[in-house]
Amino acid sequence: MVTQFLKYRVGKLLKSFLRNKTFREYGAIKRISILFEIEDFDKIVDFVDILEADGKEVFAYSFDPKNHIFSDLPTNYSIWNKSKMNIWGFPNSADLKLFKEKDADTLIDLTYHILPIYNYLFLNSTADFRVGFDKENSSLFDLLIERNREQDFSFFAEQLLFYMKSLRSK
Numbered sequence: 001m002v003t004q005f006l007k008y009r010v011g012k013l014l015k016s017f018l019r020n021k022t023f024r025e026y027g028a029i030k031r032i033s034i035l036f037e038i039e040d041f042d043k044i045v046d047f048v049d050i051l052e053a054d055g056k057e058v059f060a061y062s063f064d065p066k067n068h069i070f071s072d073l074p075t076n077y078s079i080w081n082k083s084k085m086n087i088w089g090f091p092n093s094a095d096l097k098l099f100k101e102k103d104a105d106t107l108i109d110l111t112y113h114i115l116p117i118y119n120y121l122f123l124n125s126t127a128d129f130r131v132g133f134d135k136e137n138s139s140l141f142d143l144l145i146e147r148n149r150e151q152d153f154s155f156f157a158e159q160l161l162f163y164m165k166s167l168r169s170k
Contacts, residue, residue: 024167025168026164029106031056031105033058033060035109035111037062037112041070046157047157059078061079061121062077062078063115064080065081103126107127109131109132110132112147114136122140131145133145133146
């Protein structure tokens with residue numbers, strides 16, 4: 001029931017989601033929000049380090065249905081679990097408010113499981129430049145990169161950075 005309600009809300013948000021496509025040169029990117037699968041946590045840390053070394057402020061978000069405890073989690077990482085959700089399956093309003101307040105100019109969606117929580121966060125992001133891969137709703141993205149899940153994540157991350165750095169807008 002909870003999942004159905006969340007799916008319904010996401011569907012409603014999706015129908016009303018209007019935006020103009022935007023391209024942003026890599027040098028102009030200041031703040032990045034990343035949505036990622038919890039299974040990729042160790043790999044995401046390296047990717048975030050690369051982005052931060054390039055002078056980007058990065059915030060990484062994931063959902064952990066198994067409620068693992070992450071000790072010494074850096075402050076720019078948020079791992080949501082069922083305890084951070086309201087009874088309808090949405091992020092608590094305080095957590096969602098913090099997500100929106102980060103005011104990222106770029107959203108990188110690295111999720112490959114289609115979960116309503118990721119879609120809900122995606123649709124609530126303030127980012128105007130959105131990067132993802134091989135998605136069924138490709139019109140929601142400004143830059144799509146094909147990702148083969150059998151390939152190493154570091155190869156995909158290199159490709160993603162290559163194409164983001166290659167963009168030139170006028």
